[in-house]
Amino acid sequence: MSSAVLAPTDNLLMYGLTGSGKTTQLAEVIKAQVAATGKPALAYITDWGSVGPLHALRDAGKLECEEFRYGTDPFIWIDSAVQGLRFTNGKWVKPDHDKFCMGAMESLTGQGDLVLNALGHQVADGKNVGGNAMSAPSLAIQAQGYVIRIPSNSPTHYGMAQKHLLEKVWQAQLLPFPMVGTAQEDVQVPENRDEQGNLRAGGVALTVGVRGIIGPNMAGHAMTLQLGKYFVFCFRLKQEPTAAGVEHVLLTQRHKDGLYEGLASNRAPLGTKQKVDSLVKPADVVKVLQQIQAARAEERQTLGGVK
Secondary structure, three states, rough: OOOOOOOOOOOEEEEEEEOOHHHHHHHHHHHHHHHHHHHOEEEEEEOOOOOHHHHHHHHHOOEEEEEOOOEEHHHHHHHHHHHHOOEEEEEEEEEOOOOOEEHHHHHHHHHHHHHHHHHHHHHHHOOOOOOOOHHHHOOOEEEEOEEEOOOOOOHHHHHHHHHHHHHHHHHHOOOOOEEEEEEEEEOOOOEEOOOOOOEEOOOOOOOHHEEEEEEEEEEOOOHOHHHHOOOOOEEEEEEEEEEEEEEEEEEEOOOEEEEEEEEOOOHHHOOOOOOOOOOEEEOHHHHHHHHHHHHHHHHHHHHHOOO
8 A cells, every 4th residue: 555645633724716626626635635545535525516536436336425405504514524424314423433544525615605604594583692783684575475584694604604614624623643734815905004094095905015814704704713723734726727627726834926825734754855845836735745644754863763
């Protein structure tokens, strides 16, 4: 067997716009980890638009998965997912975690959407969620004997969702196998405030030299600058136009993108001869993870075999 591309305590976040290749690269990581361990992976899916590569792995016996379906309580579903539970015979039960080589969350943005939608529906049902219900008005459509409630969210809801989901990220990282999550790309525009915290005209902090920061989106903008630091690895995927069409690109270190700056980190050991690419064309997450594991092995050897 080949070497595992993720150590048991590793966790990886891959983010990018729709079509950037997140699910495809996730499937490649799963294939590599399964080939190295002989064990299947376990995935929890809340985004269904591009799960074809994951379903192919499921059908090949390399992946077991739980897929959220509308009408299920999102809080219970997410809480069960981060504990690595399986839905069996109408209830969530704990499987033998030793049988899995890794876990996957596809995606954190999808989980954020579910939580925000659930909070908005509670407001639409007349509940004062977060003490700020009036700033999240609901719309009730009544026609032909039907009542359809359209939810919305207050700023308080975003803070609640972010704190709740961040705790769930931490909880998932306690599972006894490496975790990989995906997320949509977001742009956070730094605010230009004075010493008293008052917002100046213009809105963009020109002193940082960029128009905005590109990062992962979980539930609103507030976590965009922070979420990556809670993962061992945080990689960005993007598409770039070429003469033949488009090329998928992987970025593993903080980088400039026009007038923007993209967040990423491979946390590769310093001072090793093993190169870890910060830019990979075409995108190949497995290649970078193999480079990181080789650099780690070199570092351990340099330190006298200390693990």
